[in-house]
Amino acid sequence: MNIGYEMYEALGISREVYEYGEIVAKRLTERFAGIDATAEYNQLKVLRGMQEHQVSEACLLGTTGYGYNDLGRDTLEKVYASVFHTEDALVRPQITCGTHALALALMSNLRPGDEILSPVGKPYDTLEEVIGIRPSRGSLAEYGVTYAQVDLLPDGGFDYENIRKAINGRTRLVTIQRSKGYQTRPTLSVARIGELIAFVKGIRPDVICMVDNCYGEFVETREPSDVGADMVVGSLIKNPGGGLAPIGGYIAGRRECVENAAYRLTSPGLGKEVGASLGALKDFYQGFFLAPTVTAGALKGAIFAANLYEGLGYDVVPDGRESRHDIIQAVTFGTPEGVVAFCQGIQAAAPVDSHVTPEPWDMPGYDAQVIMAAGAFVSGSSIELSADGPIKPPYAVYFQGGLTWQHAKFGILRSLQALVDKGLLEAEDVVEASEKSKKSLS
Ligand SMILES: *Cc1c(COP(=O)(O)O)cnc(C)c1O
8 A cells, every 4th residue: 555645745756756666665565574574583682682681660760970880771781782692792872983882892802912804805984093004093003903904805705815814823803894884895794794703713713703783783683793703893873772872882792802891991990880871771772672673664765775776777786686784775876966966855854954955065084075964863873864975986875774664765755856856867767767667566
């Protein structure tokens, strides 16, 4: 059943765009049922974790000051450990973002003379400064920690031969980024991460395998910690915060690794015992409870966008049919105007700041202008519908999030409408794509 055109018309969507969207969505019915099944499994997994540790009303209150005996904080960390099947977890509002969580995991578990190995190519941009790939004050390089990298093979496979060669007596930690970030390589499935970890442990069982899990949580029924990762790390303003966490990051993993991180976050001797949760706990719990369905909505949005834009002839990564291991979708427009129109359309679909028009600007740390669309309840939250694109070839946008599938769908239709309104696409092109799509339905 569909709700008809009326509400879409009231929100500025043309009939051609609306009808094309309906056809694309119809084609995805079966695929979406699979995503709902994953969400159902993960919902029960989270619920079981909460019941097992007897989350109570008192857990939602929080503490001030030192935060000694913070029942809610300590219980939440047990719930995370339960869901990720790890010995322990650190889940704190004092972890300011994903980069901070990753820096904390690295800096607390490495000592001077150790080496980090990335066997999956260059890590996420902000980690370059943490590690010291780009010289930066306070980086691991300044503390005498070195870095080695093995790129993926041209076909996206692991370069096992060179990974074996790169592992030496100083290799202490292997960092594996699940999501592709702003690169063009495929995102790694949990199964592939498991194969890579097994290979590394086969050479050096004592090496710490850390996975940057950003954007990957709850996309599959298993997490990297189910396939041998010693630590999984991520941001609470992405998937596991469920859109409600106003700040925060997590590290889940082996007890020793998590303890090291706690001693670094607070202080040697204090560790997990301090760190008031203030008023954040209710949102942490409720967000984690909603995270499986929120992630499912974002995933449906990403797949819808891939199919919608693919049908119009644009290059999309991942493509419309590929299996998904994170919630990010890239669409290549080939022109600056396309990138700008897409982002302005996403912004116009937002529940907050929809009246604002984003423009490209010189963002610190980037070598080209960047345009960002984010009309979010939590500033910078990218589990909410958001998009950004650097104004440089190949003129691609990276798009993710949507707290509900219905909102993600509307946002994507609104982005397409913006392209039509700006004359970058003809209404006839949309009609033609609809006709082609209809044929593949029957
Ligand atoms: C978002 C992200 C980070 C960094 O998280 P911030 O919260 O933006 O600091 C690190 N790695 C990956 C793969 C990410 O997607």
